[in-house]
Amino acid sequence: MSANPVRLQAMRAVEATVAPPISFDPGEEPGAIFGQNVFSLTVMQKRLPTSVYKSVVSTIERSTPLDPDVADAVASAMKDWAMEKGATHYAHVFYPLTGLTAEKHDSFLDPVGDGTAFASFSGKTLVQGEPDASSFPNGGLRNTFEARGYTGWDVMSPAYVLENPNGNTLCIPTVFISMTGEALDHKTPVLRSQQAMSVHAKRVLTLFGHDDPDNVVAYCGPEQEYFLVDSHFFMARPDLLNAGRTLFGARPPKGQEFDDHYFGAIPERVLGFMMDTERELFKLGIPAKTRHNEVAPGQFEVAPMFERANEASDHQQLLMTTFKSVARKHGMECLFHEKPFDGVNGSGKHVNFSLGNAELGSLLVPGETPHDNAQFLVFCAAVIRGVHQYGGLLRASVASASNDHRLGANEAPPAIISVFLGDQLADVFDQIAKGGATRSKERGTLTIGVDTLPNLTKDPGDRNRTSPFAFTGNRFEFRAPGSNQTVAGPMVVLNTIMAEALDHCASFLEDAVAAGTDFNEAVQALLTQVISDHGAVIFNGNGYSEEWPVEAEQRGLKNLRTTVDALPELIAPEALALFSAYGVFNEREMHSRYEIGLEQYVLSVGVEANLTLEMGTTIVLPAALRYQTELAGNVAALKAAGVEADTSTLLSVSEPLAALRAGLADLGAALAHEHPADALAAATAVRDGVLPAMAAVRAAADTLEGLVADDLWSLPTYQEMLYVL
Numbered sequence: 001m002s003a004n005p006v007r008l009q010a011m012r013a014v015e016a017t018v019a020p021p022i023s024f025d026p027g028e029e030p031g032a033i034f035g036q037n038v039f040s041l042t043v044m045q046k047r048l049p050t051s052v053y054k055s056v057v058s059t060i061e062r063s064t065p066l067d068p069d070v071a072d073a074v075a076s077a078m079k080d081w082a083m084e085k086g087a088t089h090y091a092h093v094f095y096p097l098t099g100l101t102a103e104k105h106d107s108f109l110d111p112v113g114d115g116t117a118f119a120s121f122s123g124k125t126l127v128q129g130e131p132d133a134s135s136f137p138n139g140g141l142r143n144t145f146e147a148r149g150y151t152g153w154d155v156m157s158p159a160y161v162l163e164n165p166n167g168n169t170l171c172i173p174t175v176f177i178s179m180t181g182e183a184l185d186h187k188t189p190v191l192r193s194q195q196a197m198s199v200h201a202k203r204v205l206t207l208f209g210h211d212d213p214d215n216v217v218a219y220c221g222p223e224q225e226y227f228l229v230d231s232h233f234f235m236a237r238p239d240l241l242n243a244g245r246t247l248f249g250a251r252p253p254k255g256q257e258f259d260d261h262y263f264g265a266i267p268e269r270v271l272g273f274m275m276d277t278e279r280e281l282f283k284l285g286i287p288a289k290t291r292h293n294e295v296a297p298g299q300f301e302v303a304p305m306f307e308r309a310n311e312a313s314d315h316q317q318l319l320m321t322t323f324k325s326v327a328r329k330h331g332m333e334c335l336f337h338e339k340p341f342d343g344v345n346g347s348g349k350h351v352n353f354s355l356g357n358a359e360l361g362s363l364l365v366p367g368e369t370p371h372d373n374a375q376f377l378v379f380c381a382a383v384i385r386g387v388h389q390y391g392g393l394l395r396a397s398v399a400s401a402s403n404d405h406r407l408g409a410n411e412a413p414p415a416i417i418s419v420f421l422g423d424q425l426a427d428v429f430d431q432i433a434k435g436g437a438t439r440s441k442e443r444g445t446l447t448i449g450v451d452t453l454p455n456l457t458k459d460p461g462d463r464n465r466t467s468p469f470a471f472t473g474n475r476f477e478f479r480a481p482g483s484n485q486t487v488a489g490p491m492v493v494l495n496t497i498m499a500e501a502l503d504h505c506a507s508f509l510e511d512a513v514a515a516g517t518d519f520n521e522a523v524q525a526l527l528t529q530v531i532s533d534h535g536a537v538i539f540n541g542n543g544y545s546e547e548w549p550v551e552a553e554q555r556g557l558k559n560l561r562t563t564v565d566a567l568p569e570l571i572a573p574e575a576l577a578l579f580s581a582y583g584v585f586n587e588r589e590m591h592s593r594y595e596i597g598l599e600q601y602v603l604s605v606g607v608e609a610n611l612t613l614e615m616g617t618t619i620v621l622p623a624a625l626r627y628q629t630e631l632a633g634n635v636a637a638l639k640a641a642g643v644e645a646d647t648s649t650l651l652s653v654s655e656p657l658a659a660l661r662a663g664l665a666d667l668g669a670a671l672a673h674e675h676p677a678d679a680l681a682a683a684t685a686v687r688d689g690v691l692p693a694m695a696a697v698r699a700a701a702d703t704l705e706g707l708v709a710d711d712l713w714s715l716p717t718y719q720e721m722l723y724v725l
């Protein structure tokens, strides 16, 4: 074991760690706690007069406006319920463009004027709040002197009581908008885009004979990957502490090459943590379903069941905060960074996406009959059209400085957005392209009934983990979103591109039918058109291969490697036209998101660069210099003793040491440059000037880590952080 005091102490402390007991009551019925802290429809049904309850349900299901009297009744019941659960405050929770969760707490107590106070909570307070919140990024949508921003209750996402050892709070999920009604958050566009998509999905469903269908919603099932690191190591790494990822660290002798961690037995300490998180999530009605070890050592995954996109997105944010706080209780730090450790697997948040409603289920499930299948194929075709036309927007929706390190490296999807259909579906679309599908690969049988559409089995064939957008039997999996990102961004783009594509499909079919074309023939013609116009986006091969970027370029698919390449997609004329046509964002809102994305990029690389400079100068350089001095002393002593001195070790250290010094000087110089005023120019300068300078410092430091005496190296190493839990 290392004699370096910092690391030694950390190791001893890890050894001595005793996991906290799980807060589990052995007599408890399974599932008894699920949703216990949620003001759910069931709770509302019990506590509200029937007419009020029905009115809320209608607002949720059919988007009817919320009546002020109904809001008052709901608020009163909600307050009583929350106070019974120990809540003293309520908070409008919102999701500003930092990607974090924001909350402003207010007490239920109102002073009466005679020195006493009573608890109150009106419909108006439930429905609307007014946090000052002027310091959130708004990309030019507000000036600080007109700081007003409003929060408004998202009726479709239930309120809940958040427990804290120091007191409980009633939390109300809200949208956050400016005085002029422009979106300052991630939730507003999810709701707007969902509405737009529903309008056109319903037109398609009506064409397929569904009479007055319910609203169609987007479902989202996010798979959250994360790393756990013992707190003692975490605290000894300023980079993890401040940037969430290691900026230094030589590859460990053993990485993930044995694939021995993936789905392996979950370490006892981690399992205890997982059970504890699940309990907290269950109380909040978050359906955490699956847990397992991931590819990299120290990496794990939790996957909740799919939910409506807006609720899934709120739950996802809550899940992340819950994981962070429970991990600390267990003496660990939960890392959501997309690439905390260089050279091993990064962390994604794969978004499983489908459309549907309670009445019809998922619309991306192959049906039992050719007629159902025709409907399914139209929805799939819409996905293909949407992803092909707006792949750049999907890429932009997952663009961040941290995700740039992950995409295309060590088993994460590439930055080129293509669609994987699986053998069966690819074969069907192939046949459609060649003039009408008559058989499905799996069954190999001719279809009967409504002419030429094939039967489809529900088994889609093999999975393809190298694709950023893969059909998995009853949904598509968008694999590019990063572990630290909100799922709202991708969901907004998915909903909006589906709105456009379904609008196109519905209009095509409506026109054809009006012109007297047989409906099935119209469907065939539509599918043929979509596949010949947009089939280039379908790629079933290996997305990690070296040939793919070359082929993708020939197909005209974009390869937007970095955030700086991707973000301009947001303000491309076709993107502005798309989002405004479907009422999701106006031009100002798009520009604000573009500016904020670039600003966040510059800020996060800036923090990392300053940290690299600081750690390089105050931790790595001194360790290397000490070792060099020790070696020089050894050479001098040998020479003095008249013994021939071997200087090779001294020289091998001196070389990277010189490179480190030069690298630090270059990085310092790169950081001293004033940023250009234009946001894109600033981000480009950072990408092309600062990032390479950081990489040069790291390369020299990582070489030194392999040379310097272990007792002089105080930064916990990759082997310690990844393997000691």
Ligand SMILES: NC(=O)CC[C@H](N)C(=O)O
Binding pocket: 225, 295, 345, 346, 347, 348, 349, 406, 411, 412, 413, 465, 479
């Ligand atoms: N097994 C997996 O699905 C690996 C996925 C990978 N961690 C990613 O970044 O997306």
